[in-house]
Amino acid sequence: MNNLDKLVERLYSETDFARSIATSVAGIVGLVIYLVQRDWVIAAFSAVIVFPVVRLASARIHERRQRAEKRRMNREDAAENYSRLSEHEQAVVQAFVEAGGAVLTWSQVNALELRGPAIESLIHRELLGTSMTADGMRETFVLDPGLFEAGVARARSAPSNSSSKPTPLRGAA
Structure with a gap:
């Protein structure tokens, strides 16, 4: 037993x-x-x-x-982290999204019209960091991958404000 x-x-x-x-x-x-x-x-x-x-x-x-x-x-x-960001911090995230990646060089960021305090705030929140490119030639800003994905999701759900007209089909009169 x-x-x-x-x-x-x-x-x-x-x-x-x-x-x-x-x-x-x-x-x-x-x-x-x-x-x-x-x-x-x-x-x-x-x-x-x-x-x-x-x-x-x-x-x-x-x-x-x-x-x-x-x-x-x-x-x-x-x-939730994205929704807690200020308007200017969200603009920084959306700049990365519009650029097409979670990593931008310093020169790319400097060319954008982003507010410095928003960038510094993201750095202090540990949502934005710095690194080097793979070739070791340039310094980069690296956005938190989860925050980048939240920005992509937000951009996909936002209504399009594009004023461009669709390209007509070839051969159509």
Whole structure:
């Protein structure tokens, strides 16, 4: 009875999601097969065969869900950080978005009409940093990737204020 108590305790104290699901499904499969076939050997073999397959599948599904939840939380945090920025700080973020990347050289930033205090504020908030280009020749500003993504999302959701007309199709009269 002591071994059975240890097995039951181990099953109920299990924290591995995939193993818990696999144990449950394998137990159900074994029980159903036993009730249908009335053969405990076939039921036991069925449970043993089903367990690793279900464990692998449930581990994969659980891992995907955890990654998706983490990405969702990161997006929400970045959107919240973006919404807390001042109008001028948001303008700095949008300048990076319009330039097409989270890294701009100092000369590119200097050419933009951005307020210096907004840039300094982002630096002190640790949302904007400095680095070097890959060739080591120029210094760059590096925007926090999550904040950049929040800026891209904001730019995509903003109504277009472009006054350009669509290009007519060739051959159309």
